[in-house]
Amino acid sequence: MAELTVETRDVEGVTLLYPKGFINAHTVRVFEGEIQKALAQGRFKIVVNCGGLAYIASAGLGAIMGAIEEIRGNGGDLRLANLNETVRNIFEILGFNHLYRIYASEVEAITSFRRAEEAGS
Amino acid sequence: MHAPVVFQYQRALDAFRREGGSPPLLKRMSELISLLDLTTTLNSSLSGAEILDAALLIVMGQLPATRGALFVRGEDGGYRVQASRGLPAGAPAQIDLEPLAGPEVIFRRQGACAEAFDAYGLDVLCPIFKADRPIAVLGLGARADGHPFDDEEAAFLQSVAACAATPIENGLIYHELKRVNQRLSVKVFQLHNLFDVSRELTSSFDDEAIESLVTTTLMGHLMVSRCVLYRTADGRLGLAHARGVRREDLGRAFTEAEAQPVLERLRAPLSVAELPPGPVRERLASSGLALVVPLSAGQNAEGFLAVGERVSGLPFTEEDREFAQTLARQAVAALESVRLHRLSVEQQRRDREMQIAREIQQSLFPRSCPEIPGFEVAALSHPCQEVGGDHYDVIPLEGGRLALAVADVSGKGAPASILMASVHASLRALAGSSPPAALMGRLNQFMLASTQENKYVTLFYAELDPATRRVVYVNGGHVPPCRVRVDGRSERLLAGGPALGLLAGADYESGEAVLEPGEVLAVMTDGMTEAASPEDREFGDEGVLRVLRAHRSQGAQAVLDALVRSVQAWTGPAGCSDDLTALVLKAL
Known part of the structure; x- marks a missing residue:
């Protein structure tokens, strides 16, 4: 069984990533590859739905850090949703929660992008 | 909840007043009710910050004063504002006070602690002692009714200090425990990561995979969005890997003469500003890189990892530097084992060539x-x-x-x-x-x-x-x-x-x-x-x-x-x- 699978989906112009399993040093390339694929297609509104994510190591956080300047520089953002307790603890230990917007559910994360657009228009 | 108890005493006070109780006595009763209110607040289930805030408001309301601050003494001996109301704009977050002799209230007119009185616009300071040791200071600005502070207020403030000392200390201990716990959690996470990375590094067989893994892990752990890896080859120091930085900005390799002073200086992680001046330092600084971590197998660095400032704006901690250094050592070991593997493949190739040569010779x-x-x-x-x-x-x-x-x-x-x-x-x-x-x-x-x-x-x-x-x-x-x-x-x-x-x-x-x-x-x-x-x-x-x-x-x-x-x-x-x-x- 693969340690990590990442499904992707597009909803209302927002790219959703569904990592399932463990993002660690071994699997980080899969995760980073999906982020880079979205960026290559000019998709800068990204929501990572962490519902299936059991654990994330530094390498995984690094993949996000490495992409965030490009994402925000293009007017987009990477937001997180549906974190389990373990993943939320990791984010809080490192202060990741201060750098990224985290939502309880995928729907809230998607609508947060829409609200920003409405406010902007 | 505490409100009903205080309320009952307040009603007794109201009755006493209706019956023409003397004003000084009324005031004393009112102070006692405040202290009761304070004590119940301090023992409530509110969070540490909320307790301090509530305590300050109770005291400000009682005196009454429009300006007040609660300073808590830190490990470094400085006093940090933990709760405040109405402080002048630009008041410092922390101040050093001259040693406090005892729990006696200090008035502005006495001349001591002038710096603190001036910086925060205060009229009175009340040290809060716990077992001979100052742990906090309560400060108040001028009374709203224009009266000067006198010994009566001083007595009230000292009572407040006596009630508040233990809860404040408990809050400090709780804070410290939380901090230690947090550091422990970071350490545990670091160990998980190092284990995770080392397992992956030992199964990597090309430089690119190793460099990529080390840079992502470092970025994720330090919360930085920029990371580069330089390595020496044939005397020159060249860019091997870059993330979050434009390669073109860093592309040209440094000559041996340019690189040598930096590599000699790098015995442990250094900030870019600590590097010897020269083209290496200039280029790293202009690309927004802040911390440099040596890649060294023996005495001399054979390259380095450099990361940008933390996105949170917080400085790098000793733990961060240790983690980066440990990771760098693992990277060096992995790169070295790849090099040895390549050498042995090369040797095998030469052996095969020799075998072919021998077969040709023998066939003739x-x-x-x-x-x-x-x-x-x-x-x-x-x-x-x-x-x-x-x-x-x-x-x-x-x-x-x-x-x-x-x-x-x-x-x-x-x-x-x-x-x-x-x-x-x-x-x-x-x-x-x-x-x-x-x-x-x-x-x-x-x-x-x-x-x-x-x-x-x-x-x-x-x-x-x-x-x-x-x-x-x-x-x-x-x-x-x-x-x-x-x-x-x-x-x-x-x-x-x-x-x-x-x-x-x-x-x-x-x-x-x-x-x-x-x-x-x-x-x-x-x-x-x-x-x-x-x-x-x-x-x-x-x-x-x-x-x-x-x-x-x-x-x-x-x-x-x-x-x-x-x-x-x-x-x-x-x-x-x-x-x-x-x-x-x-x-x-």
């Missing part, structure tokens, strides 16, 4: 020596560790004649064996087609045309007519063969010219010898005459002649065996450094 030797009436021929070539360029051949010619050749190609390995293959083919094609001297001239021209300048071949070539016992030979720069007559006298076959492939248009002369029954002719390569003893003395022509004389009555094979045995005995267990090749012709 004649499978068996032809039978000729009145003569015996025996030959052998004994390879040493490295494949040299020795060769011999025995070619039957028309009219029962026989061509004999022993050659030594310059160089070793595959190139030597390929050159030897072409000499072999030419000899086979040309043998017997013209007199030996002319044949050597043609071979020389051929070699000059087809080989590189520094390549040459020494060749002894002879044609034997068994009917007349006559040998016509040409020695092209080869070790002179030895002829030993029946009576033990010897002579060297010298006639010929230079080695093949050296001189254009070289002339070759041929020599002749008629071999009487019992005579022995031995043709060797220099691997035999130059074979060295453990004392570094050469076997030499004398050694060869000694063996030939001693065994001249025996058959060709026996003489050859004796030669090889003697050389091997001479060199001892160290063995020969070159191929051993010899051809023995015995007249019966």
Whole structure:
């Protein structure tokens, strides 16, 4: 069984990533590859739905850090949703929660992008 | 909840007032109610910050004052504002106070702690002591009703301090515990990561994968969005990996002179500002990089990782530096093991090439020596560790004649064996087609045309007519063969010219010898005459002649065996450094 699978989906112009399993040093390339694929297609509104994510190591956080300047520089953002307790603890230990917007559910994360657009228009 | 209890006392106070209670007594009661309110608040289930905030508001309301601050003493001895109301704009977050002698209230007019009074616009400071030790200070601005603070207020404030000391200290301990816990969690996470990364690094077999993994892990852990990895190669310090930084900005490699001062300085993680001034520091700084971590296997750094500022704006901690350094060490170990792996693959490739060269060489030797009436021929070539360029051949010619050749190609390995293959083919094609001297001239021209300048071949070539016992030979720069007559006298076959492939248009002369029954002719390569003893003395022509004389009555094979045995005995267990090749012709 693969340690990590990442499904992707597009909803209302927002790219959703569904990592399932463990993002660690071994699997980080899969995760980073999906982020880079979205960026290559000019998709800068990204929501990572962490519902299936059991654990994330530094390498995984690094993949996000490495992409965030490009994402925000293009007017987009990477937001997180549906974190389990373990993943939320990791984010809080490192202060990741201060750098990224985290939502309880995928729907809230998607609508947060829409609200920003409405406010902007 | 505490409100009802306080409320009941408040109602008693109201009643007392209606009955015309004296104002000073009323005030005292009111203060006691405040203290009750404060105590219940301090013991409530609110969070630490909320408790301090509520405590401040209670005191400000009681006095009353529009400005107030609660300072808590930190580990460094400074006092930090933890709760405040109405402080002037630009008031510092922290201030150092002169040592506080005791829990007595300090008024502004007394002149002590002037700096604090001025900075925050306060009128009174009330130290909060816990067991002889100041842990906090409560400060208040001027009273809203314009009255100055007097001893009554001072007594109230000291009561407040007495109530608040223990809860504040508990809050501090709780805070400290939380901080320790947080640090512990970070450590545990670090360990998980290091374990995770090291497992992955040990199974990586290319530099790119290792560099990529190390940079992402470092970025994720330190919360930085920029990371680069520089490594030295051939003295230059070049960019091997970059994330979050434009490669073009960092592309050009640094020269050894530019890199050396930085690499020498890097014994531990340093901030970019701590690097010696120069192009490396300038370029890292202009790309927004802040912390540099050495990649070092032994004493000297062989490169470094550099990361940008933390996105949170917080400074790097000692833990961050330790983590980065540990990760860097693992990266170096992994890169080194990849390098060793590559070397061993390279060695395997060379071994295979050598094997092929040896197979070529062996395939060129004649499978068996032809039978000729009145003569015996025996030959052998004994390879040493490295494949040299020795060769011999025995070619039957028309009219029962026989061509004999022993050659030594310059160089070793595959190139030597390929050159030897072409000499072999030419000899086979040309043998017997013209007199030996002319044949050597043609071979020389051929070699000059087809080989590189520094390549040459020494060749002894002879044609034997068994009917007349006559040998016509040409020695092209080869070790002179030895002829030993029946009576033990010897002579060297010298006639010929230079080695093949050296001189254009070289002339070759041929020599002749008629071999009487019992005579022995031995043709060797220099691997035999130059074979060295453990004392570094050469076997030499004398050694060869000694063996030939001693065994001249025996058959060709026996003489050859004796030669090889003697050389091997001479060199001892160290063995020969070159191929051993010899051809023995015995007249019966």
